[in-house]
Amino acid sequence: MRVTIFGTGYVGLVTGTCLADVGHDVICVDIDQAKVDGLNRGVIPIYEPGLEPMVKANHAAGRLRFTTDAEVAVAHGDVVFIAVGTPPDEDGSADLKYVLAVARTIGRHLERQVVVVNKSTVPVGTADKVRATIAAELASRGAEFGFEVASNPEFLKEGDAVNDCMRPDRIVIGASSATAVDKLKRLYAPFNRNHERIVVMDVRSAELTKYAANAMLATKISFMNEIANIAEKVGADVEMVRQGIGSDPRIGWHFIYPGAGYGGSCFPKDVQALAKTAQQYGYDAQLLGAVESVNDRQKEHLFELIGRHYGVASHDGALAGKTFAVWGLAFKPNTDDMREASSRRLLQLLWDAGAKVRAYDPEATEEAQRIFGERDDLVLCDSARATLADADALVVVTEWKQFRSPDFQRLSQSLADRVIFDGRNLYHPDEVEAAGLAYYGIGRGRSILID
């Protein structure tokens, strides 16, 4: 099938590549000339495991093309995807300017019947706006082509995006005509093997499904962070509690890891946007507000533990003279994305307190350089070991695999203050303490720790 995808970010590029990989003829279109030029030369703008060889192979085979020419792109697709950003507006609602700009472009160039598919995360009712925008463009040039706007939200997670796209848990199709459903079912047939993964519904339900999924996952995380904070107060270990509840299949093992708060380009903005939608319809979504505020507070928790250890309460200059080794800057492992990353809040708090930072991330160094620029109180190191030179303490923020089994004896010798702040509960407190280091994890009150 001939497919056009507007937007070559995480979603557009991965989707386009996976669709090309199963034999579809894909054109990806973006307004970012440098990105498109780079892709045409084989330069992949994001770090996503497994993506680079797939892009190169499908590009070389001619099934995956990149362009800034919207006219050529619209003329190409039987199915035209919208996969551009929907960042938060000032009031927290989703900003639809990029989505509607694409809708205008489609309307301007459309010359035949197509199915327009919205893959961006958008509030309920956006398909109607996209339809109206395209129709207005067609009307302004006296053109009349049948088109439908369907919703097909994306559930991929960064760091595992190719896998999620090639082996989806489910494919949600929100459409109002059998023709659109049939077309999308044919498009996704190669991913729908062995058992049925396609869930067909009306457009509004599909739009809401995306927000419901992210809000549910964010709720699980905030819930566990709340329990972790209670565990700290009452002298319990949240890691034991996690194991005690995860085995109940009604609760499950996934997304119950406490930590330094959730980040990324999705949960923070989507929880906010869903609450805003509810508010616009006169409903006060109290649970969503709590999920967000618990997360906001959690992003400061590592710093609070640091303050507790050093016996300092105020931020202003309280840690002057201290140097912190920081492991992990990306919002999660296997990505170079630092959008809403917990590390950003931690670093700012450390700097406000007068401390210096020596940080390492396997993939996000360039992004960190772009975000923070040159500063006297930040050294971006090229290995975890290099962060330890002249460091007083270690803070682990992102759970990259390579941080899982450090040599605690070496850490004990390197860190002047002999202390580890573990923002992802990677280590067993006893093992760390056996090496002569003090240990602080998230929710590890520990008075009832059982081996």
Ligand SMILES: NC(=O)c1ccc[n+]([C@@H]2O[C@H](COP(=O)([O-])OP(=O)(O)OC[C@H]3O[C@@H](n4cnc5c(N)ncnc54)[C@H](O)[C@@H]3O)[C@@H](O)[C@H]2O)c1
């Ligand atoms: N990142 C994720 O993990 C993820 C997962 C599921 C859903 N989503 C949702 O998918 C959407 C896209 O997210 P993303 O992370 O891929 O965004 P992104 O910011 O990485 O990429 C968006 C791309 O769209 C391009 N663009 C903007 N206007 C354009 C236009 N008029 N024509 C063509 N291209 C244009 C930008 O240049 C950019 O390359 C968002 O709504 C997001 O919430 C993201």
Ligand SMILES: O=c1ccn([C@@H]2O[C@H](COP(=O)(O)OP(=O)(O)O[C@H]3O[C@H](CO)[C@@H](O)[C@H](O)[C@H]3O)[C@@H](O)[C@H]2O)c(=O)[nH]1
């Ligand atoms: O038990 C957990 C699981 C995750 N996190 C944090 O939650 C954030 C988000 O993680 P994850 O969901 O793995 O990454 P994303 O790439 O943001 O993916 C989410 O957001 C995407 C964009 O909408 C959706 O498509 C995905 O299904 C959804 O998982 C990260 O900061 C994680 O550290 C926790 O703190 N504890």
